[in-house]
Amino acid sequence: MSGTIGEPTGPPTQANAMAADISGQMLDLDEDEDLEVFSKKASLTDGSAFEFEEEDDSDCKDIFVTVDNPESHITAVETFITYRVLTKTTRSEFDSPEYEVRRRYQDFDWLRGKLEEAHPMLIVHPLPEKFVVKGMVERFNGDFIETRRKALHKFLNRIADHPILSCSEDFKVFLSAQVWELTSYKKQGPGFLSRMGETVRAVANSVRGVKNRPEEFAAIQMYVEAFSNKITNLDKVTQRIVKEQKEYMEELKEYAPSYTLWSGSEEELVGPLKGVASCIERCCKETEEQVNQLSDTLVPSLHEYALCSETLKAVLRRRDNIQAEFEAKNEALATRKVDQDALKEDIGKLEDRMELANSALKVDWSRWQRCMRGDLKTAFVSTAQKNVDYYEKCLAVWETFLVSQRTEGCEDADPDQLS
Amino acid sequence: MMADSEPEEIAVIGNVDLTSAELKNNITNTMVEIEKSSTLLRKMEINVAEAEKRTGKNAVNMQETYSVYLIETRPVDAVTEGITPAAPDTLWRRYSEFELLRNYLLVTYPFVVVAPLPEKRAEIVWHKLSADNMDPDFVERRRVGLENFLHRVASHPVLCNDKIFYMFLTEEKEWKEMVYDTGFQAKADSRLKAMNAAFRVKNPDKRFIELRHYSDELQTVVSQLLRVRARVADRLYGVYKVHGNYGRVFSEWSALEKEMGDGLQSAGHHMDAYAASIDDILEEEEHYADQLKEYLHYTDALRAVCRKHELTQFELEMAAQDLAAKKQQKEELATGTVRIFSLKGMTSKLFGQETAEQREAKIQALEKQIEEGEETIKDKNKESDDFVKTAWLDIERFKEQKDRDLKEALISYAIMQISMCKKGIQVWTNAKECFNKM
Numbered sequence: 001m002s003g004t005i006g007e008p009t010g011p012p013t014q015a016n017a018m019a020a021d022i023s024g025q026m027l028d029l030d031e032d033e034d035l036e037v038f039s040k041k042a043s044l045t046d047g048s049a050f051e052f053e054e055e056d057d058s059d060c061k062d063i064f065v066t067v068d069n070p071e072s073h074i075t076a077v078e079t080f081i082t083y084r085v086l087t088k089t090t091r092s093e094f095d096s097p098e099y100e101v102r103r104r105y106q107d108f109d110w111l112r113g114k115l116e117e118a119h120p121m122l123i124v125h126p127l128p129e130k131f132v133v134k135g136m137v138e139r140f141n142g143d144f145i146e147t148r149r150k151a152l153h154k155f156l157n158r159i160a161d162h163p164i165l166s167c168s169e170d171f172k173v174f175l176s177a178q179v180w181e182l183t184s185y186k187k188q189g190p191g192f193l194s195r196m197g198e199t200v201r202a203v204a205n206s207v208r209g210v211k212n213r214p215e216e217f218a219a220i221q222m223y224v225e226a227f228s229n230k231i232t233n234l235d236k237v238t239q240r241i242v243k244e245q246k247e248y249m250e251e252l253k254e255y256a257p258s259y260t261l262w263s264g265s266e267e268e269l270v271g272p273l274k275g276v277a278s279c280i281e282r283c284c285k286e287t288e289e290q291v292n293q294l295s296d297t298l299v300p301s302l303h304e305y306a307l308c309s310e311t312l313k314a315v316l317r318r319r320d321n322i323q324a325e326f327e328a329k330n331e332a333l334a335t336r337k338v339d340q341d342a343l344k345e346d347i348g349k350l351e352d353r354m355e356l357a358n359s360a361l362k363v364d365w366s367r368w369q370r371c372m373r374g375d376l377k378t379a380f381v382s383t384a385q386k387n388v389d390y391y392e393k394c395l396a397v398w399e400t401f402l403v404s405q406r407t408e409g410c411e412d413a414d415p416d417q418l419s
Numbered sequence: 420m421m422a423d424s425e426p427e428e429i430a431v432i433g434n435v436d437l438t439s440a441e442l443k444n445n446i447t448n449t450m451v452e453i454e455k456s457s458t459l460l461r462k463m464e465i466n467v468a469e470a471e472k473r474t475g476k477n478a479v480n481m482q483e484t485y486s487v488y489l490i491e492t493r494p495v496d497a498v499t500e501g502i503t504p505a506a507p508d509t510l511w512r513r514y515s516e517f518e519l520l521r522n523y524l525l526v527t528y529p530f531v532v533v534a535p536l537p538e539k540r541a542e543i544v545w546h547k548l549s550a551d552n553m554d555p556d557f558v559e560r561r562r563v564g565l566e567n568f569l570h571r572v573a574s575h576p577v578l579c580n581d582k583i584f585y586m587f588l589t590e591e592k593e594w595k596e597m598v599y600d601t602g603f604q605a606k607a608d609s610r611l612k613a614m615n616a617a618f619r620v621k622n623p624d625k626r627f628i629e630l631r632h633y634s635d636e637l638q639t640v641v642s643q644l645l646r647v648r649a650r651v652a653d654r655l656y657g658v659y660k661v662h663g664n665y666g667r668v669f670s671e672w673s674a675l676e677k678e679m680g681d682g683l684q685s686a687g688h689h690m691d692a693y694a695a696s697i698d699d700i701l702e703e704e705e706h707y708a709d710q711l712k713e714y715l716h717y718t719d720a721l722r723a724v725c726r727k728h729e730l731t732q733f734e735l736e737m738a739a740q741d742l743a744a745k746k747q748q749k750e751e752l753a754t755g756t757v758r759i760f761s762l763k764g765m766t767s768k769l770f771g772q773e774t775a776e777q778r779e780a781k782i783q784a785l786e787k788q789i790e791e792g793e794e795t796i797k798d799k800n801k802e803s804d805d806f807v808k809t810a811w812l813d814i815e816r817f818k819e820q821k822d823r824d825l826k827e828a829l830i831s832y833a834i835m836q837i838s839m840c841k842k843g844i845q846v847w848t849n850a851k852e853c854f855n856k857m
Contacts, residue, residue, distance in 0.1 A: 223675060230672040237664040244661055248654035255647045262640040265633060268822040272829040279833070373679055377857040380686070384851035391843035398836045405830050 063089040065160050065175065067153035070145050071102075080104050083149060085156065087175045093167070099176045107174065108152055110186060114170040115159070120318045121360040122165060123368045125158050126307040127151070128300075151300060158371075164364075210320045211327055214358070220365060221316055228309030235302040238294060245291045249284055256280040275401045282397045286390050293386040301379035305372060312368075315361065322357050326350040459579035460570060464507070465588065466491045467566035470558045471511075486558055487511045488565055492588050510591035514539065517565060519598055520587050524578060525720075526603045529727040530810035531578060532817040534571035535716030537564025537709070556702075560709060567713070577813070613726045616733035624807055627728045630814065634721035641715040645708060652701050663694030682856035689850040696846070700839050707835065710828040714821060721817075724810050731806050735799040742792035749785040752778055 069084035082102040089097060108127055115124045128151030159165045173185050213221075259277035263270045329347045333340065469489040477483045493507035517536055524533050541557050569588070572578045583601065586594050669687030673680040 226675050227672075230668055230675065233668045234665070234672075237661060237668060240664075241658065241661050244654065244657040248651070248658055251647065251651045251654050255644075255651050258640065258644040258647050262637075262644060265636040265640060269825055269829075272826050276829055276832065279836070283836075373857060377679075377682075377854055380854040380857070381851055384847045384854055387847040388844055388851065391840045391847065395837055395840035395844065398833045398840065402830065402833045402837065405826070405833070 062091055063160050065156045067149055067156060070149055083152060093172060111170060111174045115165055115168060121357045122364045123311060123315055126311055127155060210324050224309060224312045231302060231306045235306045238298050238302055242291055242294050249287050252280060252284040272405055279397050279401050283394045286393045290386060290390045298379050298383045301375055319357055319361055322354050326354050458574045458576060460573040462495055464493045464495055465569050465573055467562050470562050485513055487513045488562055490588060523583055523598050523603045526607045528577060530806050531813050532720045532724055534568050535713060536568055537561045608730055613730050616730040620729045620733040621736055623729050623732050627725045630721060631725045634718040638718040641711055645711060656697055659697035660694050662690050666691035679857045682853045686850050686853035689846050693846045696842055703835050707828060707832050731803045735803050738795050738799050742796060745785055745789050745792060749782055752782050
């Protein structure tokens with residue numbers, strides 16, 4: 001495993017501020033080939049996008065999952081896309097250290113459903129299915145596929161990072177089973193009818209409502225409502241910015257040529273006019289990159305958390321249902337004279353169940369909040385950085401132009417004095 | 420400029436009064452004059468300091484509101500170090516008076532490319548900018564434009580010496596009468612006459628034809644550029660302002676969060692600052708647009724000079740044609756032959772020949788006319804030549820001014836973009852720091 005030098009820290013991630021001495025040791029580790037260490041380099045086979053997720057637990061990460069290589073499959077009945085899911089792990093539950101399987105969207109959806117079923121009190125992030133970007137009707141559009149691939153990659157990594165969810169049997173099967181194995185596995189498990197029963201009971205309970213919701217869950221409920229509203233707004237604002245930027249770009253595309261056109265009528269002014277035209281063109285390209293960053297990074301992140309609100313509300317509802325059932329049974333105990341002992345036993349079980357549910361939710365809620373903070377912080381920081389880069393590049397373009405005009409023997413004021 | 424006619428009959432040669440040496444000397448002198456810049460602007464400080472709204476009764480006795488502008492003048496030597504300068508002389512003028520002045524200059528100095536006035540009405544503006552003439556921003560930009568106009572005239576080697584111009588700056592009440600007294604309106608060429616000449620002139624100077632093409636081109640390209648620029652400004656405004664929403668939502672969101680609250684709140688403030696910054700940026704850009712607009716409007720002055728040349732040349736050609744016709748007639752009468760069909764010729768054939776006396780009288784009359792005609796040609800030739808020379812001098816001056824000014828404008832545009840980028844870097848760097856605290 002890790003070498004004897006210093007701490008067995010996991011692979012360096014961007015956000016972790018490492019003490020100088022540790023990073024020095026990390027370098028040593030990299031160079032020492034005898035040591036089996038986990039570093040960025042070890043897990044890459046074909047060098048395809050191995051995106052590092054910010055890890056809130058600084059524990060040894062022992063499972064790495066990537067989603068890449070979308071491929072189109074055409075059958076007589078339908079056309080669909082599969083993605084390659086690559087897993088590398090040292091976990092003992094897995095028979096092999098490495099797996100490569102192909103999965104399609106429905107498989108991801110199935111996995112999510114199973115996880116939610118098995119862990120009703122845990123917050124399982126939504127799938128990108130609902131990431132319907134306006135104007136993107138083409139399911140097989142390259143950008144759409146790439147966006148979805150990234151989101152599916154993120155989805156699996158969230159599960160892999162979750163201390164409880166990553167141990168799920170369904171997750172293991174998803175990562176390791178061959179296509180036909182997965183198909184037969186899916187057919188097992190509680191039948192449709194029993195699942196229906198659960199749902200009916202849940203609905204019945206929710207109609208009854210909860211009388212004494214504990215303070216902290218009431219607070220979470222309120223938070224979720226408000227948070228959902230804010231994130232949805234931010235999502236909308238960001239999409240609006242994207243729209244405005246695109247329209248701005250369209251105008252810039254006409255603006256540059258009008259300077260070039262003018263230069264055709266001039267003699268002395270040809271240089272400066274063409275210079276300005278070229279600067280505008282370059283800035284237009286930079287704007288395009290800026291817009292792409294927003295679309296690729298900030299929008300998906302905000303959108304995901306906007307959808308998360310539904311998940312959160314569902315989890316809270318499930319918790320409420322358990323409490324509602326408990327309260328109902330307690331009432332029955334007080335009012336009806338029916339089989340007190342059996343009822344008391346039921347109530348006891350329900351109480352345990354409720355307490356377990358509450359604590360599970362509490363822990364996962366706090367975990368979720370940390371993740372949310374980290375994810376949104378990263379997204380906003382990277383957006384701000386991109387904007388700084390954008391302005392710096394445009395600045396360089398115009399300053400170069402200015403210098404070129406000045407060296408042609410011009411007087412005039414110092415730009416620094418004017419800013 | 421030679422009129423098209425049979426060379427052996429008419430002598431329409433270049434300026435017969437000045438020798439070529441003298442001509443060259445004249446041009447040199449004028450150039451020196453321009454270099455010395457002993458123009459009015461050197462001696463006198465001219466400012467359009469303020470604008471005010473007035474109401475009064477107009478020509479048809481109706482209430483109207485209009486803006487007036489305060490013109491301040493002061494001799495340059497009055498402003499010396501350490502000594503408090505004397506208060507400037509002031510008077511108020513309204514836009515229509517500026518127009519009157521300009522029209523006077525156009526008529527009186529047709530060989531000069533006279534600087535344009537700022538727009539009467541706001542045109543080619545981006546939508547947030549008001550197109551209302553009473554809007555304070557518009558009035559302010561017009562004030563700057565009027566000041567610029569006065570500076571242009573005051574620094575022009577020929578125009579700056581004009582008495583009426585000087586009176587415009589110094590004589591508030593009597594000035595209008597003085598302008599009308601010059602009778603300049605009578606001297607103005609009718610539009611119809613000019614159009615007619617433009618169609619029928621045979622040999623205008625090639626340089627003027629090129630100049631006309633250039634001014635048409637310049638008008639087209641600059642209008643288009645200004646229109647697109649206005650749209651770009653519109654869009655950029657939209658981008659910046661939407662970020663203001665970030666400010667609002669971050670602020671609301673920060674109230675929900677414990678750890679993230681501060682970071683979000685301060686990031687929100689930076690977003691508000693970013694959204695607000697576009698107003699100043701675009702206001703500055705409007706000055707750039709105004710610089711381009713000035714040259715857009717200059718194209719009218721260029722075309723006016725071309726028109727004057729065409730008119731002068733046309734009149735010369737007409738005079739030459741007239742002279743040729745008269746000489747023809749005289750010859751026919753003298754030799755008794757009818758070379759070209761004419762109504763007189765036909766009638767005399769039909770109704771018998773005239774008497775020898777009658778013919779002699781006619782020949783005398785024609786000779787007199789021919790003499791006068793030749794004088795006229797000499798004058799018109801000189802007029803045309805002088806016009807071409809002086810006009811072309813001023814056009815060269817204008818071209819240099821235009822190249823200088825527009826280059827400076829483009830540089831100032833680059834400087835504005837640089838400033839905008841620097842502000843953007845600052846805001847987003849600050850925002851990033853705040854996000855890092857989330």
